[in-house]
Amino acid sequence: MTAQLGTALLAKYDINGPRYTSYPTAAQFTHQFGPDDFLAMAKQRRTDAPLSLYFHIPFCHSICYYCACNKIVTRDTDQAGTYLHYLDKEMHLLDTLGWQHRPVSQLHFGGGTPTFLSDEQLSGLMASIARHYTLLDDDQGEYSIELDPRTIDSKRLALLRKLGFNRVSLGIQDFDPQVQEAINRRQDFQLITEQMAAIRAMGFHSINFDLIYGLPFQNIKSVQHTLQQVLALSPDRISCYNYAHLPHRFKSQRSIDRQQLPSPEQKIALINTVIHTLTDAGYVFVGMDHFVKPDDSLAKALNDDKLQRNFQGYSLNLAEDMLSLGVSSISDFNHGYSQNYRQLADYYQALDQDQLPIEHGISLSDEDKLRRDIIQQICCHRFIDIARVERDYPLDFHQHFKAALSTLQPLAADGIVTIDALGIKVSDIGHHFLRHIAMAFDEHLGAELKPVSYSKAL
Numbered sequence: 001m002t003a004q005l006g007t008a009l010l011a012k013y014d015i016n017g018p019r020y021t022s023y024p025t026a027a028q029f030t031h032q033f034g035p036d037d038f039l040a041m042a043k044q045r046r047t048d049a050p051l052s053l054y055f056h057i058p059f060c061h062s063i064c065y066y067c068a069c070n071k072i073v074t075r076d077t078d079q080a081g082t083y084l085h086y087l088d089k090e091m092h093l094l095d096t097l098g099w100q101h102r103p104v105s106q107l108h109f110g111g112g113t114p115t116f117l118s119d120e121q122l123s124g125l126m127a128s129i130a131r132h133y134t135l136l137d138d139d140q141g142e143y144s145i146e147l148d149p150r151t152i153d154s155k156r157l158a159l160l161r162k163l164g165f166n167r168v169s170l171g172i173q174d175f176d177p178q179v180q181e182a183i184n185r186r187q188d189f190q191l192i193t194e195q196m197a198a199i200r201a202m203g204f205h206s207i208n209f210d211l212i213y214g215l216p217f218q219n220i221k222s223v224q225h226t227l228q229q230v231l232a233l234s235p236d237r238i239s240c241y242n243y244a245h246l247p248h249r250f251k252s253q254r255s256i257d258r259q260q261l262p263s264p265e266q267k268i269a270l271i272n273t274v275i276h277t278l279t280d281a282g283y284v285f286v287g288m289d290h291f292v293k294p295d296d297s298l299a300k301a302l303n304d305d306k307l308q309r310n311f312q313g314y315s316l317n318l319a320e321d322m323l324s325l326g327v328s329s330i331s332d333f334n335h336g337y338s339q340n341y342r343q344l345a346d347y348y349q350a351l352d353q354d355q356l357p358i359e360h361g362i363s364l365s366d367e368d369k370l371r372r373d374i375i376q377q378i379c380c381h382r383f384i385d386i387a388r389v390e391r392d393y394p395l396d397f398h399q400h401f402k403a404a405l406s407t408l409q410p411l412a413a414d415g416i417v418t419i420d421a422l423g424i425k426v427s428d429i430g431h432h433f434l435r436h437i438a439m440a441f442d443e444h445l446g447a448e449l450k451p452v453s454y455s456k457a458l
């Protein structure tokens with residue numbers, strides 16, 4: 001499949017674009033949307049349907065220079081105690097939704113560094129979640145946590161497993177010592193090898209590695225070496241993200257010397273190396289940075305209606321709603337999205353006033369829902385079935401999406417999509433250009449597509 005994917009085509013489509021973890025994207029969230037809108041939206045949802053829960057833990061022990069996450073770097077572990085107090089308060093306020101009996105089919109702890117929390121704090125938070133929501137047995141729910149390898153040992157892994165986590169995601173980024181030094185994140189291969197053995201022995205169901213390309217000192221040889229080390233450890237899933245150097249937006253990135261970064265041409269060669277190495281090793285390219293083993297549930301879900309794209313990237317569609325708690329977290333309901341305050345002080349202040357800490361959000365129009373559906377079809381199923389769209393929505397597809405079809409013509413000429421009477425089909429090489437195809441259907445994009453707003457679409 002990837003043999004046809006050439007550097008020239010990658011270079012031609014090397015543009016900025018949204019990652020479509022939501023549609024409309026967060027750039028469209030508005031401050032007109034507040035707690036009352038959140039409650040009105042949430043109260044329309046079924047109180048017995050499966051639920052996905054996300055908890056954001058923003059603290060980190062030290063700064064990784066490339067980081068663009070919402071995090072607070074501190075050594076003061078008391079801060080986490082205060083934060084957990086407010087998370088508990090948020091859970092109490094959300095009890096008004098009456099969602100305590102919704103089965104939690106997915107739970108995810110992200111950050112920051114969730115394992116910044118002490119064993120006691122992690123245990124206390126899980127106990128608190130169990131008091132407010134209905135957690136499922138190990139074989140029924142996907143309960144995952146992001147791990148910073150520098151903050152875990154086998155005792156801690158055993159605790160996480162005991163608390164109910166059955167999936168882990170390790171922030172690897174790159175194994176090369178020079179790269180690690182330049183990004184201020186030192187974690188050697190031996191450490192990860194030992195942790196992988198412990199994770200496997202404890203019966204976690206799935207292991208994900210996060211990698212990054214475009215970091216200082218990376219070159220084809222060094223990335224190939226890292227990939228061989230990754231393959232030797234054989235994670236079930238691999239996400240490989242593009243490093244976007246935006247030092248004017250993310251202060252920590254000012255510690256990265258621009259001269260040490262690969263050039264745009266070198267970055268294209270790097271992603272080409274990643275794609276070819278991982279697919280040649282048997283990984284399935286799901287799309288948009290995600291690779292999985294062929295027997296992984298995501299690979300199996302590719303061809304049925306179980307795959308979805310949300311704020312955690314690709315996942316199985318196991319819940320109707322995602323309720324997210326903690327500073328900056330984004331909830332995803334069928335009718336819209338809401339985001340909590342991004343500054344800790346604002347988040348605390350709202351909760352001190354017994355208010356849900358909603359900073360902004362959006363209620364989706366019918367047109368937004370239609371286009372979100374189309375974009376999900378592209379990202380998750382790689383086919384837009386025109387008859388299905390015309391059956392589900394009162395419209396003439398060709399008339400309604402005249403502009404999008406016109407935008408797609410050059411992509412069709414480059415073999416990225418085929419367009420016929422049945423629908424729009426993403427080709428094999430088109431799997432690498434899902435963001436570009438989706439962008440043709442994004443009616444908010446014109447005003448928002450600026451180099452600083454979105455990362456590279458490849």
Ligand code: SF4
Nearest residue numbers: 060063064067069112
């Ligand atoms: S990359 Fe992760 S661990 Fe590093 S500073 Fe960012 S959030 Fe913290």
